[in-house]
Amino acid sequence: MILRSLLFVPADRPERIDKALASGADAVILDLEDSVTSERKALARETVAAVLARPDRQVAIFVRINPLDSAHAMRDLDAAAPGRPDGIVLPKAEGARSLIDLNAGLSARGDGSARILPIATETPAAMFRLGEYAGVTDRLVGLTWGAEDLPAAIGAATAREPDGSYTPPYQLARSLTLFAAAAAEVAPIETVFPDFRDLPALSAYASRAARDGFTGMLAIHPSQIAAIHTAFTPSPSAIENAQAVVDAFAANPGAGAIALNDRMLDAPHLRQARRILARCAAV
Numbered sequence: 001m002i003l004r005s006l007l008f009v010p011a012d013r014p015e016r017i018d019k020a021l022a023s024g025a026d027a028v029i030l031d032l033e034d035s036v037t038s039e040r041k042a043l044a045r046e047t048v049a050a051v052l053a054r055p056d057r058q059v060a061i062f063v064r065i066n067p068l069d070s071a072h073a074m075r076d077l078d079a080a081a082p083g084r085p086d087g088i089v090l091p092k093a094e095g096a097r098s099l100i101d102l103n104a105g106l107s108a109r110g111d112g113s114a115r116i117l118p119i120a121t122e123t124p125a126a127m128f129r130l131g132e133y134a135g136v137t138d139r140l141v142g143l144t145w146g147a148e149d150l151p152a153a154i155g156a157a158t159a160r161e162p163d164g165s166y167t168p169p170y171q172l173a174r175s176l177t178l179f180a181a182a183a184a185e186v187a188p189i190e191t192v193f194p195d196f197r198d199l200p201a202l203s204a205y206a207s208r209a210a211r212d213g214f215t216g217m218l219a220i221h222p223s224q225i226a227a228i229h230t231a232f233t234p235s236p237s238a239i240e241n242a243q244a245v246v247d248a249f250a251a252n253p254g255a256g257a258i259a260l261n262d263r264m265l266d267a268p269h270l271r272q273a274r275r276i277l278a279r280c281a282a283v
Contacts, residue, residue, distance in 0.1 A: 001060060001086070001115070002026045003142060003187050003216040004232040005225050008064070010035035011044035017051055023222035024229070027060035032076050033067075033091050041072055045079035052083025062117060064089035068101055081109035087141060092149065093118030095129025099136045106139075115141035117189065120180065121173040122149035130180040142187035144218060145177040164201065178213055190214040196221035206231035215279065234276050245273035 007025035009016050011032050020028045030051060036044045048063055063085045065076035069092075080088070090102055099116060106114055116139045120126055127150075133140060147159040147170050159170040166174060174191070181188035190209035193202045202224055206217055210231045217228050234242070248260045249270050257266040 001141060003060075003189065005217060005219050005228045006062065006089075006117075006189065007219045007222065007225065008035070008192070011048050011063075012036050012040045014047055014051075017047070019222060021059050023225050025059065025219065025222070025225050026216070027062055027086065029062045029064050029089050029218075030085075031064045032072070033064050041066075041075075045076060048076075049079045049083055052080065052085055060086040062087040062089050064091060067092040068098060068105075074105060077105050077109055081106060081111040081114070084111060085114050087115040087117055090116055090118045091146075092122045092126070093120050094123060094126045095132035096136045099133065099140060103137045103139055115139050117142050117144060119144055119146050120177055121145040123153055124150070127173065127176065130176050131183065133180055133186075134184040140184060140186050142189045142216070143177050143181040143184065144189035145173055145191050147173070147191055164195075182213070187216060188214045190217040192218045192220050193224065194220070196224055199223065199227055203227045203231065232279075234279055238276055242273035242276040245269055246277065 003026055005025045006027045006029055007020050007023055008029045008031050009020040011017070011030040012035075017028070017030065030044075030048050032041060032044050032048065052061060052063075063076065063080040065080070065088055066072035068090070077088075088102065088106070090098060093099075098118060102116055106112075116137070118133070118140075120130055120133070120143045130143075133143060147166060150170070150173060151157075151159045154169075156167075156169070159166055161167060178188045190206070193205045195201060206228050209217060214232075216232055219225060219228055245260065245265060248258050248265070249255065252258050257264055259265070
């Protein structure tokens with residue numbers, strides 16, 4: 001499953017859903033949580049069921065349910081599971097227990113295939129459970145993080161500096177999510193960039209995420225998709241260099257280190273080159 005871009009859309013806005021599905025995003029997230037008021041959640045669930053029932057689905061569809069400890073979560077699964085969504089986005093996830101409980105909820109409703117994408121940093125307790133995701137369930141497809149709920153939970157004024165960069169506590173949350181995803185061998189997904197009108201800043205943000213090791217990003221507006229894809233799709237020169245590294249090691253079987261273009265390369269360089277080529281093949 002390619003997950004360079006995952007576009008949120010409120011599940012109670014059918015006209016926006018159609019635009020999201022036509023945006024070119026790798027996945028669309030039908031949101032039943034923060035963007036839908038309590039009064040409209042029943043309507044939103046009906047819309048989710050109708051969208052999932054369409055016979056011509058060509059885009060991966062995830063559903064963000066409400067937190068598992070809320071009164072809404074199981075109703076959300078009742079609406080989504082019969083339509084076999086490609087995935088469930090789990091807000092306020094707190095480690096292995098959350099995966100176990102959501103897996104049980106999906107299985108009880110006859111869904112054995114939906115993947116799970118936890119938002120893994122939205123509560124203080126979640127920060128201490130980021131190392132628990134590996135090996136719990138094959139449904140886990142990635143890990144992502146958020147910079148909105150956590151500062152509210154601890155009483156911080158903001159998660160960002162005046163220039164938009166993250167303050168140290170949220171730099172830590174981002175970094176730990178990246179490492180937790182790597183440890184669980186799933187995709188690390190960068191969080192949203194809120195100012196959807198500032199495309200140059202978005203491009204810089206997404207490029208930094210790709211540089212740091214994230215393989216995809218959450219989006220809040222269709223206008224963000226092209227820049228996100230550019231950032232998370234290997235460039236022709238990166239592909240060429242990666243292929244040269246793989247070919248050089250193939251030509252020297254058994255070598256622990258080789259010289260290529262005046263550089264010494266060893267096993268980590270080979271792993272990175274193979275990762276780039278795998279990402280390219282999946283696009």
